[in-house]
Amino acid sequence: xxxxxNSMPRPDYDLRLYVxxxxxxxxxxxxNLTKICEEYLAGRYRIxxxxxxxxxxxxxxxQILAIPTLVRTLPEPIRKIIGxxxxxxRVLVGLDVRSGV
Amino acid sequence: MxxxxxxxxxxxxxxxxxxxxxxxxxxxTLGGLPRGRPSLIxxxxxxxxxxxxxxxxxxxxxxxxxxxxxxxFEETPEDLAQNAISLGFDLKALDRSKKLIVDYIHIDKSExxxxxxxxxxxxxxxxxxxxxxxGAKRVVLDTPEALFGGLNDEGVLRSELRRLFRWLKDKxxxxxxxxxxxxxxxxxxxxxxxVSDCVVLLDHRLQNGIVTRRxxxxxxxxxxxxxxxxxxxxxxxxxxxxxxxxLGLTHKxxxxxxxxxxxxxxxxxxxxxxxxxxxxxxxxxxxxxxSSLAATLVNAACARGEACLYFSFEESPDQIxxxxxxxxxxxxxxVKKGLLSIHSTRPTTHGLELHLVEMHTLLEKHRPxxxxxxxxxxxxxxxxxxxxxxxxxxxxxxxxxxxLGATGFFTALTSGGEATEATDLNISSLVDTWLLLRDxxxxxxxxxxxxxxxxxxxxxxxxLREFIMTRNGVELREAYLGPAGVLxxxxxxxxxxxxxxxxxxxxxxxxxxxxxxxxxxxxAEAQMAALEAEKEAAVRELESAAVEVEERRKSALAxxxxxxxxxxxxxxxxxxxxxxxxxxx
Numbered sequence: 001x002x003x004x005x006n007s008m009p010r011p012d013y014d015l016r017l018y019v020x021x022x023x024x025x026x027x028x029x030x031x032n033l034t035k036i037c038e039e040y041l042a043g044r045y046r047i048x049x050x051x052x053x054x055x056x057x058x059x060x061x062x063q064i065l066a067i068p069t070l071v072r073t074l075p076e077p078i079r080k081i082i083g084x085x086x087x088x089x090r091v092l093v094g095l096d097v098r099s100g101v
Numbered sequence: 102m103x104x105x106x107x108x109x110x111x112x113x114x115x116x117x118x119x120x121x122x123x124x125x126x127x128x129x130t131l132g133g134l135p136r137g138r139p140s141l142i143x144x145x146x147x148x149x150x151x152x153x154x155x156x157x158x159x160x161x162x163x164x165x166x167x168x169x170x171x172x173x174f175e176e177t178p179e180d181l182a183q184n185a186i187s188l189g190f191d192l193k194a195l196d197r198s199k200k201l202i203v204d205y206i207h208i209d210k211s212e213x214x215x216x217x218x219x220x221x222x223x224x225x226x227x228x229x230x231x232x233x234x235x236g237a238k239r240v241v242l243d244t245p246e247a248l249f250g251g252l253n254d255e256g257v258l259r260s261e262l263r264r265l266f267r268w269l270k271d272k273x274x275x276x277x278x279x280x281x282x283x284x285x286x287x288x289x290x291x292x293x294x295x296v297s298d299c300v301v302l303l304d305h306r307l308q309n310g311i312v313t314r315r316x317x318x319x320x321x322x323x324x325x326x327x328x329x330x331x332x333x334x335x336x337x338x339x340x341x342x343x344x345x346x347x348l349g350l351t352h353k354x355x356x357x358x359x360x361x362x363x364x365x366x367x368x369x370x371x372x373x374x375x376x377x378x379x380x381x382x383x384x385x386x387x388x389x390x391x392s393s394l395a396a397t398l399v400n401a402a403c404a405r406g407e408a409c410l411y412f413s414f415e416e417s418p419d420q421i422x423x424x425x426x427x428x429x430x431x432x433x434x435x436v437k438k439g440l441l442s443i444h445s446t447r448p449t450t451h452g453l454e455l456h457l458v459e460m461h462t463l464l465e466k467h468r469p470x471x472x473x474x475x476x477x478x479x480x481x482x483x484x485x486x487x488x489x490x491x492x493x494x495x496x497x498x499x500x501x502x503x504x505l506g507a508t509g510f511f512t513a514l515t516s517g518g519e520a521t522e523a524t525d526l527n528i529s530s531l532v533d534t535w536l537l538l539r540d541x542x543x544x545x546x547x548x549x550x551x552x553x554x555x556x557x558x559x560x561x562x563x564x565l566r567e568f569i570m571t572r573n574g575v576e577l578r579e580a581y582l583g584p585a586g587v588l589x590x591x592x593x594x595x596x597x598x599x600x601x602x603x604x605x606x607x608x609x610x611x612x613x614x615x616x617x618x619x620x621x622x623x624x625a626e627a628q629m630a631a632l633e634a635e636k637e638a639a640v641r642e643l644e645s646a647a648v649e650v651e652e653r654r655k656s657a658l659a660x661x662x663x664x665x666x667x668x669x670x671x672x673x674x675x676x677x678x679x680x681x682x683x684x685x686x
Contacts, residue, residue: 018223020222020223020226025218025219025220028217029217032217052222052223052226053226056226056227056229056230057230059223059226059227059230060204060227063206063207063208064223064227065206065208065221065223065224065227065248065252066219066220066221066222066223066224066252067219067220067221067222067223068219069219069223077212078212079212079214080212080213080214081213081214081215081216082213082214082215082216082219082252083215083216083217083218083219084216084217084218084219085216085217086216086217086218087216087217090214090215090216091214091216093214094214094216
């Protein structure tokens with residue numbers, strides 16, 4: 001899974017999605033996230049996918065426990081959303097996107 | 102039933118254990134925590150759960166070459182390291198040498214939103230990667246229940262925790278999971294359901310204003326374990342649990358004898374003193390010299406170069422020094438030399454258990470040959486315990502001393518009215534030698550008397566002796582039996598004087614008899630000399646008389662020859678005859 005929309009030097013929304021292997025839940029989460037981003041943040045976001053099975057040491061930095069976890073590193077402050085992101089409303093609230101639209 | 106018991110025993114033998122290295126804990130669990138399984142350590146706030154976990158890891162890394170991972174959900178690695186240092190564990194050094202990893206897992210609910218399904222695979226991955234990176238054999242999770250505060254979905258959390266514990270078991274690591282005690286349950290969220298192999302309960306409670314920490318092994322599947330509540334202490338060297346009655350009465354005993362420091366008392370004990378490693382009890386009313394007897398023993402032992410430990414519950418070290426100087430015993434110099442260590446505490450400063458733990462710790466530290474507890478009875482009056490508690494404690498102390506082969510010397514105060522052959526503590530049957538000091542009031546004096554009430558394994562004297570404290574130490578004097586009982590004090594002195602007088606008189610009589618007799622002898626000798634002289638004189642007289650006769654005969658002969666010459670008569674033949682007769686004579 002390559003990072004998407006990373007052509008922009010500094011996106012408004014810098015997102016990291018932590019997964020552990022290609023589980024259905026991870027795939028679901030990424031699909032949900034991409035859909036929401038395209039809908040509300042087109043062109044202003046970047047998604048990094050971090051597979052902890054490959055890079056377990058990265059779990060420490062963002063205090064990752066739950067899988068999947070979405071971390072919004074930009075804009076600050078850091079926000080985390082855990083779960084498969086199936087509830088669009090809550091994702092938007094979690095990312096603090098609504099107010100920005 | 103019997104079959105089941107057998108089965109248990111067999112399993113116990115085969116159940117591998119992981120020694121924690123925590124003093125005393127491995128004894129009560131017969132080897133430690135179940136190896137390769139998770140154990141739950143639970144208790145209220147501040148009961149020492151985290152410390153238990155940290156010590157388990159630190160000792161594992163240091164003493165058993167088992168690297169460990171600590172997953173802390175509550176404290177940062179810095180805080181943990183700080184706390185551990187105060188207990189003698191350098192977590193940072195262990196971390197540098199790849200023996201220990203501390204991972205702090207923190208969840209801030211305010212920055213987390215939940216939407217949809219999730220699991221805790223991230224946590225598994227973190228723990229797994231920490232374990233794999235140093236080949237950890239031990240894992241501590243402190244306190245995973247904190248997750249309940251950070252995540253909303255309790256159902257997921259529960260199933261994930263259950264999965265986590267099983268996963269740890271599959272990994273083959275020995276895990277310690279701590280849990281805060283909840284209302285009516287062992288842990289706040291009931292995670293004890295998922296950790297079923299071994300559950301240890303820590304507790305600290307207030308009793309008569311004194312806090313005692315206690316530990317109990319609630320459950321240990323497949324193993325025999327001590328089921329009592331064991332007091333424990335968090336001290337400079339971590340946790341020490343007291344295996345209260347690990348006593349098997351199998352301690353080795355010694356035939357060696359040690360001097361009591363009082364020659365008179367040695368005499369009473371077959372002339373050799375106490376057995377090494379025995380327990381000696383001295384009872385007596387106030388001021389009968391119990392402490393002095395203790396100090397004398399210590400002084401003698403230190404002079405032999407043996408380490409001594411003195412627990413004083415009434416006097417400060419300085420006071421002991423001063424008081425003992427008054428009977429010519431200088432204990433301060435032994436302290437300076439490092440042979441003697443005096444610990445003065447008020448019995449009320451802490452509970453019995455803590456006293457006991459403190460004693461154990463000090464015993465471990467000093468490894469003394471002689472241990473004095475002065476007085477035992479004040480523990481009873483001062484601390485929170487009741488009689489049976491104190492008796493129990495004394496039993497534990499005696500056990501420990503016997504295990505160490507140290508000689509125990511205990512004093513106990515008996516109040517005047519009571520029977521002297523009984524102690525408040527009912528410990529008389531526990532001790533090997535029991536000395537009794539008593540006041541005797543007579544002739545307007547109060548004097549001290551000592552006797553040996555019992556002394557196991559030796560033919561001790563049955564005599565009462567007077568116990569005297571002089572500037573040069575303690576002395577025992579022969580006590581005299583007078584018409585009114587035992588003579589002590591001035592009555593004894595008077596008796597001694599009388600005996601001296603008698604002796605002197607006999608001596609004088611003997612002397613005069615000797616003089617008379619020798620005079621008589623000399624007189625007889627003189628007489629004999631006189632008679633001898635008389636005899637000699639007689640002999641001499643006899644001899645001179647014979648000479649005279651001869652001379653007379655010769656002169657008569659000469660006269661006759663003269664006559665014959667004048668008469669011209671030749672007397673030759675006659676002369677010849679005379680000559681012949683002379684030759685014949």
